[in-house]
Amino acid sequence: MNWWRRLWNRKKMDQQLDKELRFHLEEQTADLIAQGLSPEKARREAQIAFGGPTRIFEECRDTRGTRWLEDLVQDLRYAFHTLRQRPGFAVVSILTLTLGIGSTTAIFSAVNPILFQSLPYPDAHRIMMLWEMRSDGRPQQPAFATYFGEAEHTQTFDAIAALKPWQPTMTGPDQPERLEGQSVTAAYFHVLGIAPLLGRDFLPSEDTPKAPKVTILSNGLWRRRFGGDFGIVGRQIKLDDNAYTVIGVMPPGFENVLAPAAELWSPLQYDMTQGRAWGHHLRMIGKLRPGVSQEQGKRELDVTMHSLGQLYAVGYQTSGGPPRGMIVKPLQEDLTEGVRPALFAIMAAVSLVLLIACVNVTNVLLARSAQRRGEFAMRAALGAARQRLVRQLLSESLLIASISAVLGLLAARFGIRILIVLSPSELPRVSAISMDIATFTFAVGLTFLVGLLVGLVPALQASRNALYTGIHENSYRASSGHHRTRRTLVVTEVALALVLLVNAGLLLRSFQRLFAVAPGFDATNLLTMQVQTSGRRFNDNKATLHFFSQALDAVRQVPGVMQAGFTSQLPLSGDFEVYGGKLETGQTTAVKEFGALRYAVSPGYCETMKIPLLRGRFFDDRDTAGAPPVALVGDSFVRHEFAGQDPLGKRIQFGPGEDSYTIVGVIGDVKQTSLALSQLDAVYIPTAQWHWADGVLSLVVRSRRNPTALVGPIRKAIWSVDKDQPIVRVATMNSLLAASEAERHFALVIFEALAMAALALAAVGIYGVLAGSVTERIREIGVRSALGASRSNILALVLRQGMTLAVVGVLIGAVGAMLTSQTLVSLLFGVSRLDPVTYLGVIVLLMAVSAFACWAPAWRAARVDPSITLRAE
Amino acid sequence: MAAKSDLPQGTLDLLILKIVALGPIHGYAIAQRLQQVSQDVVQVPQGSLYPALHRLENRGLLAADWKETDTGREAKFYRLTRKGRGQLETEAKSWQRLTESVALILRLSEGSGE
Numbered sequence: 001m002n003w004w005r006r007l008w009n010r011k012k013m014d015q016q017l018d019k020e021l022r023f024h025l026e027e028q029t030a031d032l033i034a035q036g037l038s039p040e041k042a043r044r045e046a047q048i049a050f051g052g053p054t055r056i057f058e059e060c061r062d063t064r065g066t067r068w069l070e071d072l073v074q075d076l077r078y079a080f081h082t083l084r085q086r087p088g089f090a091v092v093s094i095l096t097l098t099l100g101i102g103s104t105t106a107i108f109s110a111v112n113p114i115l116f117q118s119l120p121y122p123d124a125h126r127i128m129m130l131w132e133m134r135s136d137g138r139p140q141q142p143a144f145a146t147y148f149g150e151a152e153h154t155q156t157f158d159a160i161a162a163l164k165p166w167q168p169t170m171t172g173p174d175q176p177e178r179l180e181g182q183s184v185t186a187a188y189f190h191v192l193g194i195a196p197l198l199g200r201d202f203l204p205s206e207d208t209p210k211a212p213k214v215t216i217l218s219n220g221l222w223r224r225r226f227g228g229d230f231g232i233v234g235r236q237i238k239l240d241d242n243a244y245t246v247i248g249v250m251p252p253g254f255e256n257v258l259a260p261a262a263e264l265w266s267p268l269q270y271d272m273t274q275g276r277a278w279g280h281h282l283r284m285i286g287k288l289r290p291g292v293s294q295e296q297g298k299r300e301l302d303v304t305m306h307s308l309g310q311l312y313a314v315g316y317q318t319s320g321g322p323p324r325g326m327i328v329k330p331l332q333e334d335l336t337e338g339v340r341p342a343l344f345a346i347m348a349a350v351s352l353v354l355l356i357a358c359v360n361v362t363n364v365l366l367a368r369s370a371q372r373r374g375e376f377a378m379r380a381a382l383g384a385a386r387q388r389l390v391r392q393l394l395s396e397s398l399l400i401a402s403i404s405a406v407l408g409l410l411a412a413r414f415g416i417r418i419l420i421v422l423s424p425s426e427l428p429r430v431s432a433i434s435m436d437i438a439t440f441t442f443a444v445g446l447t448f449l450v451g452l453l454v455g456l457v458p459a460l461q462a463s464r465n466a467l468y469t470g471i472h473e474n475s476y477r478a479s480s481g482h483h484r485t486r487r488t489l490v491v492t493e494v495a496l497a498l499v500l501l502v503n504a505g506l507l508l509r510s511f512q513r514l515f516a517v518a519p520g521f522d523a524t525n526l527l528t529m530q531v532q533t534s535g536r537r538f539n540d541n542k543a544t545l546h547f548f549s550q551a552l553d554a555v556r557q558v559p560g561v562m563q564a565g566f567t568s569q570l571p572l573s574g575d576f577e578v579y580g581g582k583l584e585t586g587q588t589t590a591v592k593e594f595g596a597l598r599y600a601v602s603p604g605y606c607e608t609m610k611i612p613l614l615r616g617r618f619f620d621d622r623d624t625a626g627a628p629p630v631a632l633v634g635d636s637f638v639r640h641e642f643a644g645q646d647p648l649g650k651r652i653q654f655g656p657g658e659d660s661y662t663i664v665g666v667i668g669d670v671k672q673t674s675l676a677l678s679q680l681d682a683v684y685i686p687t688a689q690w691h692w693a694d695g696v697l698s699l700v701v702r703s704r705r706n707p708t709a710l711v712g713p714i715r716k717a718i719w720s721v722d723k724d725q726p727i728v729r730v731a732t733m734n735s736l737l738a739a740s741e742a743e744r745h746f747a748l749v750i751f752e753a754l755a756m757a758a759l760a761l762a763a764v765g766i767y768g769v770l771a772g773s774v775t776e777r778i779r780e781i782g783v784r785s786a787l788g789a790s791r792s793n794i795l796a797l798v799l800r801q802g803m804t805l806a807v808v809g810v811l812i813g814a815v816g817a818m819l820t821s822q823t824l825v826s827l828l829f830g831v832s833r834l835d836p837v838t839y840l841g842v843i844v845l846l847m848a849v850s851a852f853a854c855w856a857p858a859w860r861a862a863r864v865d866p867s868i869t870l871r872a873e
Numbered sequence: 874m875a876a877k878s879d880l881p882q883g884t885l886d887l888l889i890l891k892i893v894a895l896g897p898i899h900g901y902a903i904a905q906r907l908q909q910v911s912q913d914v915v916q917v918p919q920g921s922l923y924p925a926l927h928r929l930e931n932r933g934l935l936a937a938d939w940k941e942t943d944t945g946r947e948a949k950f951y952r953l954t955r956k957g958r959g960q961l962e963t964e965a966k967s968w969q970r971l972t973e974s975v976a977l978i979l980r981l982s983e984g985s986g987e
Contacts, residue, residue: 020948023900023901023949024900024901024904028901051918051921056920059923059924064931
C-alpha cells in the first residue's frame, strides 16, 4: 500500500490494527486457559507478556509515515479554534503580516524580472552590450565605422549587430500613423536568438545602401494594423513615402528589451562612404561564442578597435577622435545598471517593513502565550512533549502567516499595478512584471519563513516556562526572561524603524535639493513638442528649413503664444548629441580640440527658454544660411576653453566639415541630461547654418497661461503649413523636469510609503508591549500605590520604562542607518548620507511617536486602584 | 526465567522474514514460533513484534490478507513478497558473514595477538 492509500484508509487500518492486536491477546489468553490458568489470571498474564496495548497501537500507526500530517491537521484545527476565540488578536496579527507579506511580494515581483531573471532569450548570458571607450575611459555610443570593423573581424563573437531608433510614418488607406521602430543591421535578431514567426529574418544583402527596402513587423502591429493576416509576408506597405516589402512577423512573446516600444524593424543600410559612419549615434550588441569569456571578447575587440583607429584616423577625428577601446558588458547588466541601486534600496526597505511586522506579531504572540501559560503548563503536566507544544504554537503562527499570505497576494496584485503606473520610464522590462510562478513561490517561501520566525521565540519560551513553572500563576522568575525578550523586540523595532525613516528622510532631502537646482532656463508655462519632417521632398535641405521657419511663423501667430523657437536638442528630454570641434587659436600650429553638446536652434529659442545672455548677442534674423556662420557658447565652455580670455569674435570648427563659426555670444548653462549631473560644454549654431538641415526639431513655446490649452491650436498652426508632418512628444517643460528625476521620485514615493508603514507599526508595537506589561504588573503597581507611590510617580515609572527602550532602539538604529545609507549614496543629491538634520529630525519624530505610544499605558497604570488589584489575589 | 538476550539492531526483522518465509502466518503464531525455535533465548515483548510487522508491510517486504484460522477465527496472515524474499537473502548472507567473523575473532587465543 502506498503512502497516499495509507493516509486515505487510515480509519479502516486503525480498525484492522485493533482487531489484529485483540486477536493476539485472545489467542494467548485461550492458550493459557488451556494450560490450566483461571480466565482472570490468563488474561492478566497475556496482557503482561504483550506490553502496553495503547503504546503498541501508536507505534504501529507511526510506521505508516502519515503521522506528521495527521498531527498537522489536528494542530491546525486547534490553532484555528484558538484564533476564533480571540478574533481581535487574530485580526491585528493577520493585518500586520498582510501588510508585510503583500508589500514584499509586490516589490519582489517588480524586481525579479529586472534584477534576477535572465533576459527572455536563449543563452541570454552570452549577449553583450558593446560601447566605445572614450579616451577618458567613459563609454560612448559606437560609430558605424566601429560596428563595421568589429563585426567583420571578430572571431570571439557569433554575431555583432548595430541598432538605432527609427520612427517612420505609415500611410495607406487608414490614418497616417507614426510608428516606433528600429533600424538594425542584418544580424540583430540573430544576436537575440529569436527568429520571425512568419516569413524570414533579414539577409546581409538587404543591409546595403541600394538594396530594396524591407521590414519585419512585431506581432502586435501585425494584429493591430493588418488583422493578423497570414498573407502579409511579401506585401508592400508605405513608410515615409517609400514602399517597404514585409518579409516577416515576429512571434507574439518576443520581448524587445532594447526598445520595448518598437513595432517594426528595417535594415540600417549604411556604408562606409557616408559621413554618418563617424557619428556616435548607434548602439551595438553581440553574442559571444559558447565558451568564450567576456574578457576574451573584450581583448579581441580592443585589438580590432586599435587598428580601426589607425586605419580611419581621419574619419574618427571628425567626431572626437578614435576610441581608446571597447567596453563589453552583459546586456542584462547594462540595461539594469541605472535602476539597480534604486531597486536594491527599495528591496531592502520593504524587507525592513516585513521585519518590523514580524517583530510586532512576535510581540503579540508572546503576550498571548503569557496569557496562556496556565494552559501550556496543564498540557505539559498531562504528558505533552515539549516538542509537541512547540509544534502546536508554530502551527498557530503558520496559520496566521498563511491567511496573511492569501490576503497579501491579493493586495500585491493591486500593489503591482500601482508600481507599474509609478515606475519611471527607464525601468526596463516593465512588461515582464506580473504575478508569475516565481512570485508565487516567493510568497509561499516567505510565508513559511515568516510563520516560523514569528512563532519560534514565543513557542520556545512558552514551552520552557510550561516545563519549569508548572501551574504556578504569576511566577515572577519565569516571566522575567519573557519580559527581556519582549523588551529586546521593542528595541529591535524602534531601531529598524529608525533605519528606514532615516533613509526615506535622506531621499526626501535629496529631492528637495534637486528641485532647488536651477535648470538654466525658466520651465513655467513652457510647452514642448517634437516636429518631424516626413516625405521625400525633405531630402532637400532648403525645403526642410523653409518648412520649419514657416511653421515657426504660424505658431507665433497663435493667440496666447508669447514666444516660440526650435531646437535640435531639448533639455531633459533624453536628447543627447555631442560633436567634436577645434578651437582656432590664431597660431596655425596650436589647435585645441574639444567635445561639446550641439544645439541647432532657431532665432528666438534662447529668448523663449529664458536662457540668460551673459555677453554678446543672441541669434537673430541676420543669421541665415548665406550669412557668416556664427555660434553661441555656454558659460562652462568659456571657462574650460578660454580661461579668462574674451571668447567673442573667436572662431571654432565644430562637427564634420571645415566651416568655422564665429562666437557672437555667451549664454548661461543649461542642464541637458539631468538636474543632478554637472554641466557639459555646449555650442549653439543657427539651424540654417549647420552642416545639414535637421529633419527633427523640438518646438518650445512660452505661453501666457496654462500651456496645455495651446496644444490643439499650435498643432493646427503647424499643419496649416503641411498637414502630413507628425507632431510627437508633446509635454510641458515642468513634466519633463519631473520625468527626468522619475527614478529618484519612484524610490522616494515607495520609501515614504514604507516609512509611514514602519512608523505606524513601531508605534503599535511599543504601545502593545507597554500595555501588556502594565496589565501583567497591575498587582505590583497596586502594591506600589498602596505603599504610597503617587500617580505621577507611577506615570513616570511606566514612561521611563518605555522611553528607555525607545532611546536604546534609537541609538542602535542610528548606527544601523549610518551603515545602511551607504547603499543609497548613488540616489542622494546634495545631501550627505550622514546628514545631521535628517538624523535629528527622524530621531525627534520617532521619540515623539514612542512617547505618544507610552502615554496611554502609563496613564492607565496611574489610574490603577490598589484596593481592587490587591483584592483580586 | 531464562537468560534474556537483547536483539541486535535489525535482527528482529530478519527473524520475522525467515519465519514468514516458511508460509503464511499470523502475528500470534509468529510470536509463538520465535519463542519455541529460539528455546526462549530470544525474548521479545510480544507486543513489539507488531510495529516491526507493520514496518515491513509498509516497506513492501511483507503482504497481508485476512483469512480464517483453523479454529474459524479471522486473523491477519502475513506472507513474503518477492521483494521480501530478496531482502531476506541479502540480510541472511550479511548476518552469516558477521557472525562468522565475530566467531573468528572470539577464537583468537590470548597470546596470538602479539
